[in-house]
Amino acid sequence: MRKVSDLRVPKSYKEAMASEHRHLWSDSMQREFYGLLEAGTFTPAKMLAALACELNLDLCHFDVEQAFVRSELEEDVYMRLPQGCGALSGMIVKLGKSLYGLRQASRQWHAMLKRCLVALGFEQCMADACVFRLIEDGCVVLILVVHVDDIFAVGERERCDKFGADLNKSVPVKNLGELRWYSGCFYERNKETGRLTISQQTFTDELAAEYGVVGGRSVPMSSGVKLSDFDADEVATEFPFRELVGSLMWLATQTRPDIANAVRAVARYCASPKLVHWNAAMDILGYARRTSHFGISFQRGTVEGFSLQGYADADFASKAADRRSVSGGIVTCGGGAVSWFSRTQKCVTLSTTEAEYVALGDVVKEILFLRQIWRFMLPQVGMPCIPVFEDNQGAIQLAQNPISNSNSKHIDVRHHFLRELVERKEISVIHVPSPYxxxxxxxxxLPKDAFESHRDFVMNLA
Structure with missing residues (x-):
């Protein structure tokens, strides 16, 4: 009988598909791809960037050295020492501390870091365990976002430096000064003009060079492309399609909402990609390379200021093979997008109005999460009614009125939670013309002109 310890992780997709456990690896791959799409953006960092930009606060970066090996283990863990340990090589030893590669290593490290921060007076956000704040004299003086061993701090520079020195007494921390690189993204700031841009130009250029792409079209995917138009008997492409899509997902969820829909569309064919899907993915990469300097920008002094606004839309799947619509949503703050998504709806809708109503609920759920973080960052500031812009009058009527008729009575009650929010005036659903x-x-x-209009607004490229 084959032992669990005999199983090894394949180094490539080809190796995984050649394994006798290929059905397990294929299932895991699909769950990971769709998990990435569902997880969406790492919103707290963008929220803090928008806050720092609006209030003209400093952005500071700290790195914990050898983080995982600092934490204690709750279980007894034994390991065989590898070759190179001299006379001890091959011996079984009990670990006294955590170790990189252990499944519980990241959890144990986060628990230890939380204890250190709480000891310094910080409070942890209930909505997002990676966000902390420090209140002194009734005011929030420091806000932190933690990403593994990287800490992103917003506050006055002197207070940030003092925090670094205080934390260094518990764990070795390196003060990297002004934030430049964080979670693979480059932060470029001009304090005089009050503008901050988050981009991934280096990653995009290196990815394009890896696949031999030097330029591309003016849109990530032409409106005439039909990804479902292929021969079912065609052999799956040998090109590294899944690796490319995974890299494009990283761009789409971090700083490039303009390619999110195109990446979602091609990611649906990861199980058995054909040549048409590979060409579409390469077109997306070509567009990303052509616009690699683009990113999400925040601007101090915008009309909406540091307040949340939402946009919800849907594409009714009248021609989709599985009859499922697509939800699209954006939440802006400080002039730029802090959260966005493009995803296939989990339920089959029977009309455009129903599809738009489901998309509206998806956006409002994201807003509720962001609102908790917003209140955690600014507890002394009242939260105004949050506008959500929708272009379908039927969906707006469903949200504002407790009506039930033959066209809407079948809609699942879980989508009606936003009616209560509208009634309590926490959310206001506002009609916006389709071009806007x-x-x-x-x-x-979309056609080039319409696409660029939405892209420039959402990413604040003007």
Missing amino acids: QRADFLTKS
Whole structure:
């Protein structure tokens, strides 16, 4: 009988598919791809960047050295020492501390870091365990976002430096000064003009060079491309399609909402990609290379200031093979997008109005999460009614009125939670003409002019 310890992780997709456990690896791959799409953006860092930009606060970066080996283990863990340990090589030893590679290593490290921060007076956000704040004299003086061993701090520079020195007494911390690189993204700031841009130009250029791409089109996917138009008997492409899509997902969820819909569309074919899907993915990469300097920008002194606004749209799947619509949503703050998504809806809708209503609920759920973080960052500031812009009058009527008729009575009650929010005036659903529905480019491919109009607004490129 084959032992669990005999199983090894394949180094490539080809190796995984050649394994006798290929069905397990294929299932895991699909769950990971769709998990990435569902997880979406790492919102707290963008929220803090928008806050720092609006209030003209400093952005400081700290790195904990050898983080995982600092934490204690709750279980007894034994390991065989590898070759190179002299006379001890091959011996079984009990670990006294955590170790990189252990499944519980990251959890144990986060628990230890939390204890250190709480000892310094910080409070942890209940909505997101990676966000902390420090209150002194009734005011929030420091806000932190933790990403493994990287700490992103917002506050006055002197207070940030003092925090670094205090934390260094518990764990070795390196003060990297002004934030430049964080979680693979480059932060470029001009304090005089009050503008901050988050981009991934280096990653995009290196990815394009890896696949031999030097330029591309003016849109990530042409509106005439039909990904479902292929021969079912065609052999799956040998090109590294899944690796490319995974890299494009990283861009789409971090700083490039303009390619989110196109990446979502091609990611659906990861199980058995054909040549048409590979060409579409390469077109996305070509567009990303052509616009690699683009990123999400925040601007101090915008009309909406540091307040949340939402946009919700849907593309009714009248021609989709599985009859499922696509939801697109954006939440902006400080002039730029802090959260966005483009995803296939989990339920089959029977009309455009129903599809738009489901998309509206998806955006409001994201807003509720962001609102908790917003209140955690600014407890002394009242939260105004949050506007959500929708271009479908039927969906707006469903949200504002407890009506039930033959066209809407079948809609699942879980989508009606936003009616209560509208009634309590926590959310206001506002009609916007379709040409100004900024989430439109997250649901379908658009002509160049319409696409660029939405892209420039959402990413604050003007």
